[in-house]
Amino acid sequence: MKRFAFVLAILVLLLPAACFAGPFGFDYGMTKDQVVHIVGGAHIIKDEGYILQVTAAPKPDDRFEAYLLIFSPEKGLLKIIATGKTIDTDAPGTELRLAYDEMRDALSKHFGAPTKTLNMATPDRELNNPSVFTEALLKGARLLICNWNIDAAKRKAAGPVGDHLVGVILQARALREDAGWLQVTYEFEGFDQFAGSLHK
Secondary structure (H helix, E strand, O other): OHHHHHHHHHHHHHHHHHHOOOHHHOOOOOOHHHHHHHHOHHHEEEEEOOEEEEOOOOOOOOOEEEEEEEEEOOOEEEEEEEEEOOEEOOOOOHHHHHHHHHHHHHHHHHHOOOOEEEEEEOOOOOOOOHHHHHHHHHOOOEEEEEEEEOOHHHHHHHHHHHOOEEEEEEEEEEEEOOEEEEEEEEEEOOHHHHHHHHOO
16 A cells, blocks of 8 residues: 555656646647646636637746647647747847857757758848847848757657657747847647648
8 A cells, every 4th residue: 555655656746747748848739728727817818719828838938928829629739839038139139149049059959950040131231230130130131040850860869848849940039129039939740731721
């Protein structure tokens, strides 16, 4: 009896880690009802059709303030778009670019080097100048983005956080000419098919 109680206690301790092993604790296949039950109704920003946006997560990250979740009726959670907190920055985007680099390095620890990186501006002479980085980002004249294509080997190397993932995207976004934020997107298996079915 004591042995059974000990095993049960260990399972209780391990269960939360096993259940909430995905990005921010959101697991592939979760239902909308499960997420609402975990984070609480008070944290819902938007609940419309296959979309749920919340301000809390099973494993929250202090760098992020909202999570937009996309669900398939058949397969559950298929995509996470995390919105970072506002980062005050200067015109060259020093603080924003530093935060981007730190997040890229953190993601690389799980998924290796990015598959592709784009840090480029349009030919516009004024907005092509690094001294107006944030303004160019705000006006859509510059991109700072990288992505990871997640294959079976990378999923295995990443451990539970990589389960069913097929892609990760990190992008720097501008809010104003003196502020921006980071957006991180996690896409699970089956999202492309689900998205395609919406346009049929």
